[in-house]
Amino acid sequence: MKVLVAVKRVIDYNVKVRVKPDNTGVDLANVKMAMNPFCEIAVEEAVRLKEKGIASEIVVVSIGPKACQEQIRTALALGADRGIHIEADGDVQSLDAAKLLKAVVEKEEPKLVILGKQSIDSDNNQTGQMLAALTGMGQGTFASEVVVDGEKVNVTREVDGGLMTLSLNLPAVVTTDLRLNEPRYASLPNIMKAKKKPLDTMSAADLGVEIASRLTTLKVEAPAGRSAGVKVADVAELVDKLKNEAKVI
Amino acid sequence: MSILVIAEHDNSSLKQATLSVVAAAKAIGGDIDVLVAGENCAAVAEAAAKAEGVAKVLVADNAAYGHFLGENLGELVAEVGKGYSHILSSAGTTGKDFMPRVAALLDVAQVSDIIRVESEDTFVRPIYAGNAIATVKASDSIKVVTVRPTGFDPVAAEGGSASVEQIDVVKDAGLSSFVGEQKAESDRPDLASAGIVISGGRGMQNGDNFKMLEQVADLLGAGIGASRAAVDAGFVPNDMQVGQTGKIVAPQLYIAVGISGAIQHLAGMSDSKVIVAINKDEEAPIFQVADYGLVADLFEAVPQLEEELKKAL
Ligand SMILES: Cc1cc2nc3c(=O)[nH]c(=O)nc-3n(C[C@H](O)[C@H](O)[C@H](O)COP(=O)(O)OP(=O)(O)OC[C@H]3O[C@@H](n4cnc5c(N)ncnc54)[C@H](O)[C@@H]3O)c2cc1C
Ligand SMILES: Cc1cc2nc3c(=O)[nH]c(=O)nc-3n(C[C@H](O)[C@H](O)[C@H](O)COP(=O)(O)OP(=O)(O)OC[C@H]3O[C@@H](n4cnc5c(N)ncnc54)[C@H](O)[C@@H]3O)c2cc1C
Numbered sequence: 001m002k003v004l005v006a007v008k009r010v011i012d013y014n015v016k017v018r019v020k021p022d023n024t025g026v027d028l029a030n031v032k033m034a035m036n037p038f039c040e041i042a043v044e045e046a047v048r049l050k051e052k053g054i055a056s057e058i059v060v061v062s063i064g065p066k067a068c069q070e071q072i073r074t075a076l077a078l079g080a081d082r083g084i085h086i087e088a089d090g091d092v093q094s095l096d097a098a099k100l101l102k103a104v105v106e107k108e109e110p111k112l113v114i115l116g117k118q119s120i121d122s123d124n125n126q127t128g129q130m131l132a133a134l135t136g137m138g139q140g141t142f143a144s145e146v147v148v149d150g151e152k153v154n155v156t157r158e159v160d161g162g163l164m165t166l167s168l169n170l171p172a173v174v175t176t177d178l179r180l181n182e183p184r185y186a187s188l189p190n191i192m193k194a195k196k197k198p199l200d201t202m203s204a205a206d207l208g209v210e211i212a213s214r215l216t217t218l219k220v221e222a223p224a225g226r227s228a229g230v231k232v233a234d235v236a237e238l239v240d241k242l243k244n245e246a247k248v249i
Numbered sequence: 250m251s252i253l254v255i256a257e258h259d260n261s262s263l264k265q266a267t268l269s270v271v272a273a274a275k276a277i278g279g280d281i282d283v284l285v286a287g288e289n290c291a292a293v294a295e296a297a298a299k300a301e302g303v304a305k306v307l308v309a310d311n312a313a314y315g316h317f318l319g320e321n322l323g324e325l326v327a328e329v330g331k332g333y334s335h336i337l338s339s340a341g342t343t344g345k346d347f348m349p350r351v352a353a354l355l356d357v358a359q360v361s362d363i364i365r366v367e368s369e370d371t372f373v374r375p376i377y378a379g380n381a382i383a384t385v386k387a388s389d390s391i392k393v394v395t396v397r398p399t400g401f402d403p404v405a406a407e408g409g410s411a412s413v414e415q416i417d418v419v420k421d422a423g424l425s426s427f428v429g430e431q432k433a434e435s436d437r438p439d440l441a442s443a444g445i446v447i448s449g450g451r452g453m454q455n456g457d458n459f460k461m462l463e464q465v466a467d468l469l470g471a472g473i474g475a476s477r478a479a480v481d482a483g484f485v486p487n488d489m490q491v492g493q494t495g496k497i498v499a500p501q502l503y504i505a506v507g508i509s510g511a512i513q514h515l516a517g518m519s520d521s522k523v524i525v526a527i528n529k530d531e532e533a534p535i536f537q538v539a540d541y542g543l544v545a546d547l548f549e550a551v552p553q554l555e556e557e558l559k560k561a562l
Contacts, residue, residue, distance in 0.1 A: 013513070017380035026381050094349070095358050118494065122376055124361045129319065129349035138424030139319055141346050144487065154428060158487045159342040160441075160496070161259075165428040166318070172424075178477065178494060179487060214358040218371065218384040226519060229540035231531075235553040238525065238543055239561050246523045246540065248445070248502040249469060249562065 001111035001148075001170075003046045003055045006101055006128075007039035007075050009068040010121040023219040026121075035071040038116025040078075041176040044183040045146060046114055047079035054148050055112075057081050061104050063097055065089050069199065076194035077186035083199035088211060094122075096204075096211045098130035103207035105135050110171060112153065117142050117175040128175035138168035142177040250279030250369060253330045255322075255338040255348075256297050260287045260315065263296040265442045266339035268403030271300055273396045274337055275404065276366035280304045282333075283411070286325055288315030298411040301404040306413045313419055316427040317343050323350025324420035331355060333391065334369070340395040340497075341441075348395050357389035364400030378493040378516035398441060399499035399520060433486045440489065443472030445502045446521070448491055449484070450476035450514075452507020452528070452547055456484040461551045462506060468558045474498065474518075476508045492517035507547045510535025527551070 011017060011026070012034040018027045035043075049055035060075040061084040062068040072083035086100050105113060118125035132139035140146070140155025144163065147154045148170075156165045158177045186194070204211050232238045242249045252274040257264040267283070274281045283297045286309040294308045307329065313321045326347065330336040336351060338344035340362045352359035364382075365373035371386045372394065387394075440446060447462050447469070459473070466473050474491040475484065491498055493516035503521035508514060510526070510533055518524070519538055526539035527550050536542040543550060 011377070016512075017377040019381050026377060093358060095353060095356075098353060120378065120493070123378065123493070124359075125345050126349035126352070126359050126361060129323075129346065130353035130359075132320075133323055133350035133353035136424075138422070139346070139350075140425075141319065142342060157342075159430075160488060162431045162433040162486060162488050164316075164430040166425050167428050168425045169423075177487075179481065214387065214389050215360065216386045216388065218386055220376070220381050220383045223375070223379055223382050223519075226524070226538045226540075228537045229524075229542065231536070231542045231544060235543065235545075235550055235557050238541055239554070239557040241541055242502065242523070242525070243561055246502075248523050249558070 001055060002057045002059065002108060003049060004105065004108055004110035004113045005042050005046050005058060005060045005075065005080065006115045007043065007060055007062050007071050008036045008116065008119045009033050009062065009064050009071045010036045010119050013037055013120055019220055019222045023221055025217065025220050033067065035074055036116050036119045038118060038176050040183040041180050042114040042116055043075045043078050043080060044181045045176060048181065049148065050079065059084060059108055059110065061086065061101065063088050063092050063100055072199060073194050074186060076197045077191040078184065082197060085199060085201045086207065087201060087203050091213055092211060093213060093215055094124050094126035095130055095214065096209065097127045098134055099209045100204060100207055101131045102134045103209055112171065113173045115173065115175050117177055128173050132173040137171055137173050139173045140166055140168055141175045143174050144177050144179045146174055146180065250277065250334045252277060252279050252281050252335040252337060253333040254281060254283045255326055255344070256283050256285045256293060257339045257341055257343060258285065258287060258290065258293040260290045261292055263293050265403055266341055266398040267297065268300055268406060269398035269401040270337050270339050270396045271302055271404045272401040273363065273366055275302050277335060277369050279334065282307060284309065284326065284329055286314040286322055288312050294413050298413050299407050299409050301409050303409050303411040306411050308413060308415050309418055310415065311419050313421040318425050318427065319346040319350055320422035320424045321420050322347035323354060324422060325418055326351045327354035328418055328420065329416065331391065335392045335394060337394050337396055340397050344395050348393060352393040355391055355393065357391050357393055358387060359393045359395065360385055360387055361395050362397045363394055364397050378512050379519065380512065397497055399497055433488050437466060438470065438472045440472040440474055440496050440498055444500050445469045445471035446474050446498050446500045447471050447504040447506065448474035448476065448508060449479055449506050450508030451478035451482065453479060453484060459485055464555050465551060465558065468555065468562060476514050505535050506551060508535055509533045510538065
């Protein structure tokens with residue numbers, strides 16, 4: 001079966017994020033960018049399905065500026081077969097990302113679509129669910145285990161009270177949580193090979209989707225922040241402070 | 250304006266998070282209705298009717314909603330909610346699952362995880378793991394919003410007297426079915442609403458050592474949390490993870506034991522009123538946010554803490 005994986009280019013998770021002095025956003029100039037960690041997990045899961053003989057082809061798609069072809073190449077180096085880059089320069093919000101992905105789903109007709117559960121920049125946690133609703137597919141969100149079984153897929157989800165397992169009809173959408181797998185690193189030969197794998201570029205207009213910002217960011221500020229308090233000498237002093245100074249116990 | 254709040258519950262009791270969502274709805278202003286969707290959930294509807302500020306409780310009681318499947322809840326809420334100006338739910342894993350479906354079905358954007366209401370269409374939400382705080386204005390006619398419960402003081406659970414109305418909208422998308430669940434059984438307070446939380450990290454070394462934290466938690470009536478490293482290593486179950494991609498907590502007192510203080514962890518607890526860090530590395534970043542830091546080996550400090558608390562409480 002064909003698997004479609006959506007990957008997003010985001011600020012590297014190790015980078016200390018700085019708000020721009022004019023409060024219009026976060027400073028992304030000269031900042032290291034990388035594949036969203038949850039998307040790495042999504043790619044890894046697809047590759048494992050291929051290694052098990054369940055997936056026949058892995059198509060990876062990214063929406064964004066030209067630079068996000070880097071993340072597509074990374075996914076190709078990790079084992080995806082083919083890339084699709086949907087060029088979009090400005091702000092692509094979740095609903096539009098979902099509409100673009102829906103258009104790709106209609107063209108490619110994958111049996112399984114795997115996305116990250118959230119991207120670590122906007123922390124929205126929306127795109128997969130929106131895509132599922134727009135395409136009329138079932139969804140297994142925050143997955144920690146994915147087992148394909150004939151025309152169904154069983155997904156174990158990380159939920160507030162523990163774990164929950166669902167059975168979904170295929171085609172379906174899965175969004176990944178941290179413990180689904182541990183992504184591999186791309187080897188140098190595979191990075192070289194990835195350069196030759198096919199990568200198609202298209203625009204939102206090619207897919208018949210109009211990008212419309214429905215959310216306007218009025219300002220972005222640094223959080224209030226906390227300052228370091230005091231060091232206590234020992235446990236007795238700690239308990240005394242908690243009881244008599246902070247009065248929280 | 251009219252606001253529909255989707256109750257979070259387990260078919261028998263109303264989650265406190267719902268009271269915080271009602272508080273967010275009050276901050277927006279307008280009539281507030283609560284939708285209770287579940288199976289055999291009459292007790293939840295009764296509890297919701299008593300919450301302060303609720304005008305009407307709508308109950309959709311059907312097997313299709315028993316396990317809160319996102320596909321079914323999405324269709325139900327999109328249908329019931331289309332007459333309202335705002336649809337709100339908590340940003341727990343259930344709300345995160347079905348709300349984007351509602352937004353997509355109504356062809357509107359969703360504003361995720363708000364911590365403040367500026368006006369009926371403008372909301373404040375953390376992005377980049379809380380390293381930036383965005384003020385966002387939504388232009389759609391229906392606002393679909395998930396609410397971070399720690400951002401809003403819950404309304405009173407008692408005192409209201411809303412009417413309760415059954416609705417028989419049955420949406421069974423037939424796309425998914427419930428197979429099973431593994432609930433972490435515990436008598437401890439729920440992490441998200443506990444007044445005190447004590448969390449352990451990789452420094453705990455194994456799951457058995459979390460018993461030390463349990464003993465302290467028992468004395469304090471505290472909930473127990475963990476860092477991602479402790480969960481990944483299999484010391485404790487996933488629902489204990491605090492952080493950007495786990496649970497967000499904001500207790501009166503947060504005690505971090507053997508946790509270095511990575512930004513992703515801080516994102517889940519830095520709104521706590523008082524933070525205590527116990528770590529043997531005095532350079533650990535957690536000390537930069539701790540009100541009280543103790544540089545010590547946790548295997549000595551935690552048993553001592555238990556002894557001192559027994560004396561002090
Ligand atoms: C450089 C840049 C700057 C931006 N600045 C702003 C800003 O200032 N304000 C603002 O509101 N928005 C901004 N955005 C857009 C914002 O990040 C969108 O909300 C986002 O692209 C939509 O995805 P999400 O974060 O909601 O995804 P989520 O729902 O959190 O992501 C879940 C998953 O969806 C998939 N996915 C999401 N987006 C893409 C994509 N583009 N390509 C492929 N797969 C995807 C991935 O698998 C991802 O793991 C910016 C985007 C970029 C690229
Ligand atoms: C996409 C993404 C999402 C993430 N989401 C989360 C999240 O939601 N929550 C989260 O917590 N992390 C998250 N992380 C992981 C995060 O980056 C850190 O790796 C993690 O928080 C580290 O956990 P830790 O502090 O327990 O471990 P470490 O960083 O290894 O720290 C262990 C600490 O214990 C101390 N220690 C060791 N032994 C002792 C002793 N005997 N006595 C006292 N102190 C001792 C050490 O000095 C050290 O400071 C995420 C990462 C990514 C990439």
